[in-house]
Amino acid sequence: MAEERINAEQVKHVAELAKLEFTPDQLATFTGQLEKIIGMFEELSTVDTTGVPVTSQVNDRRNALREDVAVKSDESERKALLANAPETANGLIKVPAIIDESGDGE
Template identity: 75%
Template sequence: MAEERINAEQVQHVAGLAKLEFTADELGTFTGQLEKIIGMFEELSAVDTTDVPATMRLDDDTNRLGQANMRPDKAVKSDEALRQALLKNAPETANGLIKVPAIIDESGDGE
């Protein structure tokens, strides 16, 4: 087998940082998958791209349907009935707003 690029301990460490828990079987599976992914990147790194111009965009100013230049995104004021209908369908609201779970924990307790 080729040189080991990543091991289970490294995967477990990163999983811990991301607050993920894996069973031993999952850890083995993910370690193998990450090993293959790193190998693919190493293959790509070996490709000579000296004369290949940089590509900034592939879509040439079109959306997925091939339509050029979508309309600008701009805020519009909605009426109170539409606002209330939206809030009625939200799982949880507070003070007239949709309440969502915290994504970034700023409590400092590490949990």
């Protein structure tokens, strides 16, 4: 394992992957805390796991399938769903433009 487990640059990169942003102060705090937690994780590197399979679920079923049948919602359900959207227009969910529309130099 590397000497330095995680630095501010890496934390910033991970934040970008996770669609989060931090102020410089928050970045410093998070880097310190993540460094400590990941430091704890490193005890796992001492465990001999040669040939041990990975467990990713402990479910007693495999491939639980059902018929793919559309269930129709009524108008009141549609309204209730849309009521949870931050912004709507004409019965649709409204989002800002994908490309910045504020013009060059804002």
